[in-house]
Amino acid sequence: MSTLTGAMYTGISGLTTHSKGISVVGNNLANSNTLGYKATSIQFEDLFYSSINTANGADQIGHGSTVSTLYSNFSQGSYQSSSSVTDVAVSGKGFFIVTNPATGKTYYTRSGNFTFNDDGYLVNAQGYRVQGWEADPSHNGRGVSTIGALGDIQLDDLQSPPQATSLMTMLVNLDKDSEERSANTTNPFFALQQEWDGTADPPLGETRYTYQTSMVVYDEAGGSHEVTVYFDPVQDDAVVSDAGGGQVWEYIVTCNPSEDGRTIDGQELSGTSSAGLLMTGTLTFDSSSQLTGITAFTLADTATGDLHNLSNWTPADIDDDGLPIFTANFSGSEDASHTGAAGAVNIGLNFGVHNRTPAATGWDGAVANAAAVGTDINNLFNFTDPVFGANASTSYDTSSSTLSRNQDGYPPGFLDTVEIDKNGVVSGVFTNGETLELFVIGLADFANYQGLISEGGNLFSASGDSGLPITGIAGTNGFGSISSNTLEQSNVDYSGEMVDLIRFQRGYQANSKVITTVDSLLQEAINLKR
Structure with missing residues (x-):
């Protein structure tokens, strides 16, 4: 040359x-x-x-x-805030994984501008489907856990199943200066139970109780039902003299008699005087107006004859949390008057005291049935090992009121919005107020980034030089965290x-x-x- x-x-x-x-x-x-x-x-x-x-x-x-x-x-590029919850960015190592539904080819990207399409798939701007795992529902809210293989993330007609109420907490203050409105000289602790008439309207007249409070509970199908608790002080002279300056209140737990589908030994409660009467018992307060004891009776599943008779009402079962249980059957299934019956809704009632478990269970010195209590305050038993909460029902000389009430049931719900956390967990927020973990967005990493092939559209594909993708969950095994409402810039x-x-x-x-x-x-x- x-x-x-x-x-x-x-x-x-x-x-x-x-x-x-x-x-x-x-x-x-x-x-x-x-x-x-x-x-x-x-x-x-x-x-x-x-x-x-x-x-x-x-x-x-x-x-x-x-x-x-x-x-x-x-x-890493800088971050820009976004108004869309499905705009996500990786802080640290990792690429989002997307798949072309037409060809099945997989790509990798740092651009997390995703949306849900009409079919419920989480997709990128090209319509490629974001990959992830289905969240394990048994770990909802208790750490990230997945089931199945990596696949498309699709939210399609998702519903949150209903949950029957299993716990009802009702903390009240019962005015110690209240006057007794229902009296029974033979059974002073169960005057309300004796006054209740499930065939009358109303079953308990307004002049027969001092205070009442209601709460909505849910059955297994998500149907809502109102449960009402009535209270009245026991002011029998013998009871007052033996109370040592304290006070005893009786209570009954009830539902609408027309919704009571319980059957006892083939006898339907609907249409009887006991219809809607779920539990009866007493609350004992000391001279300082603090709760010191509780009794609870429910209708025995072996009850015969007159179901309103106190001899058919036995000490309530106690659940694993140390609370007395009452059983309702709002659906009308047969034999659903005891805790093990099909269709039964078993609800633990918490007034602010429970039995210590599992160290001790049951009632201490419980009588055989409510009729055996009679007029003797000493027959009012208590838990074998009661534990009183920092917040419990009281009996101060102020107006009777409900201090707190809540329950753990809810109706079915439909998907309203989604949330994405730092681990890429896609959670659905449902119309019933529940939040369920649905999917976990997958990330991929490579041994050699320089071996990745730029495909356009903010996408990379793997090659022999990049090595096989290593998949995982954000925030684990060296992968970066995911930020929602955020996009990574150039x-x-x-x-x-x-x-x-x-x-x-x-x-x-x-x-x-x-x-x-x-x-x-x-x-x-x-x-x-x-």
């Missing part, structure tokens, strides 16, 4: 490499506002050399430059790109000068023949 021809080739190679450098800078600047874009830098290397003989011996003359490598900068550095642009421009201009100089010299050589 002649010297001038070689110089021309060298200049052309310089133009080519610097034009590619300008192209790389231009692409970076063009994508400076592209979500999740990773800037690329270009590096040059020299080309082959020709050997020549000089006074110093053998030397070499170079013949230009070429592109040696393109290097993607996978450093990591393009404007100032650095402008410096490179000027550098490549000057390099291009200099190589252009080489070519024009060589061209001028070649013209001189041609003119020598004239």
Whole structure:
């Protein structure tokens, strides 16, 4: 290769490499506002050399430059807040995984601008489906746990199933100065129970009790039912004299008699005087108006004859939380008057005291049935090992009121909104107030990011150079965390790109000068023949 021809080739190679450098800078600047874009830098290397003989011996003359490598900068971009909960960004290592539903090909991206489409799939801007795992419902709210294989995330006609009420907490203050409204000289502790008449309307007249409070509970199908508790002080002279300055209140737990579907030994309660009467018992307060004891009776599943008779009412069962249970059957299933019956709703009642479990269970000195209590206050038993809560029912000399009431049941609900936490857990917020973990967004990582292939659309694909994807959950095993309502911006550095642009421009201009100089010299050589 002649010297001038070689110089021309060298200049052309310089133009080519610097034009590619300008192209790389231009692409970076063009994508400076592209979500999740990773800037690329270009590096040059020299080309082959020709050997020549000089006074110093053998030397070499170079013949230009070429592109040696393109290097993607996978450093994290800045974050931008978003109003969409499905806009997510990874803080740290990891790529979102999306799949083309038409081809089944999988891609990886740092751009988390996702939405739910009409079919309920979580998709990116191209309609590719975001991949993740189904959340394990048994771990709802207790750490991240998944079931099944990695797959599409789809929220389609999701409902939150109902939950029957199993706990009813009712903390009350019962005015110690209240006057007794129902009296029974034979059974002073169960006057309300004796007054109740499930065939009357109302079953208990307003003049027969001192205070009442109601709460909505739910059956297994999610149906709502109102449970009302009535209270009245026991002011029998013998009881008052034996109470040591304290006070005893009786209570009954009731439902609408028309909704009572219990059956006892083949006898339906509906239409009887006991219809709607679920529990009866007493609350004992000391002279400081603090709760010190409780009794609870329910209708025995072996009851016979007159179901209103107190001999058919036995000490209530106690649940695993140490609370007395009453059983309702709002659905009308047969034999649902005892705790093990099909269709029964067993509800623990908490007035602020429970039995310590499992160290001790049951009642201490319980009588066989309510009829055996009679007029003797000493027959009012208590838990074997009662534990009184910091918040419990009281009997201060202020107006009777409900201090707190809640229950753990709820009706079925429909998906309202979604939430995404730092582990990528997609939770559904339902119209019944429940929040259920539904899916977990998957992340992927690679041994060699430089081996990833840019596919356009903010997507990368794996290659033999990148290695196989390693999948996992955000916040575990080295993966970064996920931020909702956030998008990762491009990591393009404007100032650095402008410096490179000027550098490549000057390099291009200099190589252009080489070519024009060589061209001028070649013209001189041609003119020598004239």
